[in-house]
Structures are given as C-alpha cells and as structure tokens.
Amino acid sequence: MSTSKATDHLWMHFTRMGSYDNAPVPTIERGEGSYIFDTNGRKYLDALSGLFTVQVGHGREELAKAAYEQAKKLAFFPIWSYAHPTAIELADRLAALAPGDLNKVFFSSGGGESVETAWKVAKQYFKLIGKPAKHKVISRAIAYHGTTQGALSITGVPPFKEAFEPLVPGTVRVPNTNFYRAPEFVADDEKAFGLWAANRIEEAILAEGPSSVAAVFLEPVQNAGGCFPPPPGYFERVRQICDEHDVLLISDEVICAYGRLGTMFGCEKFGYQPDIITTAKGLTSGYSPLGCAIISDRIYEPFSKPGVTFAHGYTFGGHPVSCAVALANLDLFEREDLLGNVLRNENAFRTTLEKLYDLPIVGDVRGDGYFYGIELVKDFKTKETFNADESERVLRGYVSGALFENxxxxxxxxxxxxxxxxxxxxxxxxxxxxxxxxKLRIVLTEAWNRI
Known part of the structure; x- marks a missing residue:
C-alpha cells in the first residue's frame, strides 16, 4: 500500500494534516510483542503501548481467535433491553474485580463515552434522589477526559476546547498534582502539597455551592501534562471532602486501569474508593473497541426503581466480539501474571529512566507503574521551561520526529x-x-544542542 495516498481521504486524529503535504505519512502495518513495523519493514519499539492501550503486547493470537470464534457465533447484537452471553460474563467478571461495591457495569465503545456516561449517571442520580440542582463537575487543570461535548467540557486543556465552544456549562477547574511545579510555600513537602491541592477541591465546591456540585473527576495518575502521581494523603482527603459535601468521586481510569500501574484499577494503587470508575483502552488491550463505567450499588439503587430508565446508550457498547476479546485479555492477565510483572519491575523502570538526569535538558522524571513522563527544561536549577517558539522548534520540530527516526x-x-x-x-x-x-538519551542530547 502506498503511503502517499494516506492524506487523500484519511483524516487523521489530532494531526496537523498540512504537515504531510510534502512528507510521507508514517504507516504501521504490523506488531509483534513490544515492537511495531512500518510498511517499509522498519522496526520500532512501541514505548506507548499504541496509546496506553496494548497491555499484553502485539500479535497475540489468543485474542484474535477469541474475536473470530465469537464473530462466527454472534457478531453483533445490542444490549438495549436485551442481553447476550459475553456481555453478561464480562460484567460479572469486572464486578468481581472492581473494589468495594462497584457492581454495575455500563458498557461503551471507548473512554470518552465512559466519561460521558459517568457524568450523565451523576446528573440523573441526584435528580432521582431529590437534589436536581447538583449537576456541576470539578476536574483538574490540564487534565484530559475526552473529546465528546461533555467529556471535553470536563477536560482542562484550553487549546483543545477553543474551537468547539460554547461547551456544556457547569465545569470548574482546580490545581493538579504536579509537585515539580508546586507553589513555593509547599514545594519542599509533598504531603503538605497534596493536602493543599485536595483542599482546593473543597474550596471550589464551596464557591460553586455544594447544592450545585455533582461530581469530581480525577485520574489516579494524571496523563496530560506528563504523568502527575498523587501526593501522599491526597486521595484520602479528596474522598473525605466528597463525602462531606455529597459529591461523587469519579476515578477516570481510561489509562490507569487494567494493569498500567500494576493493579487492576488505579484507585487500588493509591487506596481510595470511588463511586464510579471509567475505563476503556487496556480492557481489550486495544484488540477491539470497548469501554465501560463501573458504578457503585449505592448510585445504581434509585435507577432500579419501577418505571425508571437511564435514557443513554451506544450501538456498539458491550459489542459481543469486543466482550469476548476482553474476557480472553483478562485470561492472559491471570495466566501470565501481568500485574505482578509490573509491580516487580516498576522500580527498575523508574531507575532506568532516572539515568537521564545527567542530561541538562531533563528536569523531572515522574509517574507510576509503567506510566512515566520526562519533563524537559532549559535550566535544571531554575526549572525554566521552553517558550512557545522553543517548544515548537525543539519538541515538535525535532524531538517528536527524531525519536521515531531512532x-x-x-x-x-x-x-x-x-x-x-x-x-x-x-x-x-x-x-x-x-x-x-x-534511544531517549541520543535524541535528548541532540535536542539540548539545538536550544
């Protein structure tokens, strides 16, 4: 297949399409284990698991066979007032794996849809229990939660939102947990910083009025901005705040669930109990599209009353083939002890990445499990960052392409x-x-020479 045709009709996601007017589009045609191969036969280490997704690696025949066998039997049927066996079995399995009383599974096609589902559940839940004014959502600065109108409204990345405004009203941003950029008065005490950041959530609830706030959406480790882990005590305080003000704590685990941090769900890694978990990506290791929101018995209870309907759903949510793939994927997790592999090796991963601290361009290495960000700076001592022109020239103009070329x-x-x-x-x-x-060392060394 000619890569020159890639821009004729294919509109790629989050892509500056004009960048390929005079350049070929990188085209990946197969994968094997931790590696991918392009149409020219070149081999690359997939150090992003596709998009934080391919947990079990590429080319797993077990998952392809599961899809094939299910498609032969029942390729598609909706779960709108009907059920099918793979959706039933997968919901049972996820309920058994999820912490606490998270026992109701609402399937979607992907992560943004799971977030959209969770906000709708929260809104209708409070209407059903007689608190109809509670509809607002609090989320963190720079946090990414999806691109649908509701999920994008919750997202805290302004450039992603500007082209699509006005969005859904009622969302409020609070500080994230980037300790590397903590305010000076808590910059030397991670626990004090965590308490400060958590208390900004209560401050926002009180400013909006507790009677109007329905939910707080937080990732266990925030993705956008570069893998911000929670400081000690942060989620304990957030849970306390949510309980005090009757606000739902929604753990957005589209990335952090299914082993990315070494636990089945990210909230387990940090010891907090959410009211809803939103998931996707690693549920099938990307071999078929599927997501879900896992909802507590307490939140589900008013929806179970006679005459009540949650008027929401997706054609491909709970797709039979995707559910079969997810079940086979979870079997692989157990058979190969993938959670244990992450927990046994996460410190070695961190230690290996921290070797890069000897490069003057590396300011911070942070994250958890198999999920890390390396922040680049102009000055290690002052933490001075790039200006817009330098970021465009060095990060986009060199680093991104050079990593792939290497x-x-x-x-x-x-x-x-x-x-x-x-x-x-x-x-x-x-x-x-x-x-x-x-490979990072080679590229970042040259990047420093270009600043």
Whole structure:
C-alpha cells in the first residue's frame, strides 16, 4: 500500500494534516510483542503501548481467535433491553474485580463515552434522589477526559476546547498534582502539597455551592501534562471532602486501569474508593473497541426503581466480539501474571529512566507503574521551561520526529510543560527499559544542542 495516498481521504486524529503535504505519512502495518513495523519493514519499539492501550503486547493470537470464534457465533447484537452471553460474563467478571461495591457495569465503545456516561449517571442520580440542582463537575487543570461535548467540557486543556465552544456549562477547574511545579510555600513537602491541592477541591465546591456540585473527576495518575502521581494523603482527603459535601468521586481510569500501574484499577494503587470508575483502552488491550463505567450499588439503587430508565446508550457498547476479546485479555492477565510483572519491575523502570538526569535538558522524571513522563527544561536549577517558539522548534520540530527516526514510538507532548511520555506494554522487562533509555538519551542530547 502506498503511503502517499494516506492524506487523500484519511483524516487523521489530532494531526496537523498540512504537515504531510510534502512528507510521507508514517504507516504501521504490523506488531509483534513490544515492537511495531512500518510498511517499509522498519522496526520500532512501541514505548506507548499504541496509546496506553496494548497491555499484553502485539500479535497475540489468543485474542484474535477469541474475536473470530465469537464473530462466527454472534457478531453483533445490542444490549438495549436485551442481553447476550459475553456481555453478561464480562460484567460479572469486572464486578468481581472492581473494589468495594462497584457492581454495575455500563458498557461503551471507548473512554470518552465512559466519561460521558459517568457524568450523565451523576446528573440523573441526584435528580432521582431529590437534589436536581447538583449537576456541576470539578476536574483538574490540564487534565484530559475526552473529546465528546461533555467529556471535553470536563477536560482542562484550553487549546483543545477553543474551537468547539460554547461547551456544556457547569465545569470548574482546580490545581493538579504536579509537585515539580508546586507553589513555593509547599514545594519542599509533598504531603503538605497534596493536602493543599485536595483542599482546593473543597474550596471550589464551596464557591460553586455544594447544592450545585455533582461530581469530581480525577485520574489516579494524571496523563496530560506528563504523568502527575498523587501526593501522599491526597486521595484520602479528596474522598473525605466528597463525602462531606455529597459529591461523587469519579476515578477516570481510561489509562490507569487494567494493569498500567500494576493493579487492576488505579484507585487500588493509591487506596481510595470511588463511586464510579471509567475505563476503556487496556480492557481489550486495544484488540477491539470497548469501554465501560463501573458504578457503585449505592448510585445504581434509585435507577432500579419501577418505571425508571437511564435514557443513554451506544450501538456498539458491550459489542459481543469486543466482550469476548476482553474476557480472553483478562485470561492472559491471570495466566501470565501481568500485574505482578509490573509491580516487580516498576522500580527498575523508574531507575532506568532516572539515568537521564545527567542530561541538562531533563528536569523531572515522574509517574507510576509503567506510566512515566520526562519533563524537559532549559535550566535544571531554575526549572525554566521552553517558550512557545522553543517548544515548537525543539519538541515538535525535532524531538517528536527524531525519536521515531531512532526507532522509538512514544509521545512528545506540550499540552502543559514540554514532556516525553513512555508507557510500554505490560510484558516489558529490563531489555525494553534499557532500549527506551538509550534511544531517549541520543535524541535528548541532540535536542539540548539545538536550544
């Protein structure tokens, strides 16, 4: 297949299409384990798991066979007032895996739809229990929650929103947990910073009026901005605040669920109990589209009353083939102990990436599990970041392309401060970590020379 045709009719997502007017489009045609191959046969380390998705690695025949066998039997049927066996079995399995009383599974096609579902559940829940004014959502600065109108409204990345405004009203932003950029008065005490950041959520609830706030949407480790883990005590305080003001705590785990942090769900890694978990990506390891919101018994209870309908759904939510793939994917997790592999190796991954601190361009290495961001700076001591022109010239103009040219597929991102993100498949070990570090070292060394 000619890559020159890629821009004739294909409109790629989040892409400056004009960039390919005089350049070929990178075209990936197959994958194997932790590696992908383009149409010219070149091999690249997939250090982003596709898009934080391919947990079990590429080319797993078990998942392809599960899809094939299910498609032969029942390729499609909706779960609108009907059920089918794979949706039933997968919902049972997820309810057993989810913490606490998270026992109701509402399937979607992907992450943004799961977030959209959770906000709708929260709004209708409060109407059903006699608190119809509670509809607003609080989320964090720079946080990404999806591109549908509701999920985009919750998203805290202004450049993503400007072209589509006005959006859904009723969303409020609070500070994120980027300790590297913490205010000076808490910059030396991570726990104090966490308490300060959590208390900004209560401050926002009180400013909006507790009678109007329905939910707080938080990722266990925030993706956009470069992998911000929660400080000690942060989620404990957030849970307390939500309980005090009758606000739902929604854990957006589209990235952090299904082993990315070494636990089945990210909230388990940090010891908090949400009211709803939103998921997608790693549920099928990307072998078929599927997402879900997992909802607590307490929140579901008023929906179970006679005559009540949750008027919401998706044609492909709970797709039979996708559910079959998800079940086979979870079987692989158990058979190969992928959660254990992450927990056994996460410190080695961090230590390997921290070798990059000897480069003057590397300001911070942060994250958890197999999910890390490396923040790039002009001055290590002062933490001075790039200006807009430098970010465009160095990050977009050089780093992003150079990483790929050196055989490393990952993400160079400037939604917040400039970062490079890496999130290898959960099957990865030290050989993969070393390759990531070595390729990053080559490119970042040259990037520093270009500043």
């Amino acid at each position: 055989g490393l597929y990952c993400r160079a991102d400037d939604r917040g401060d400039p970062v490079v993100q890496v999130a290898p498949p959960l099957i990865a070990g030290q050989d993969v970590f070393d390759e990531i570090e070595q």
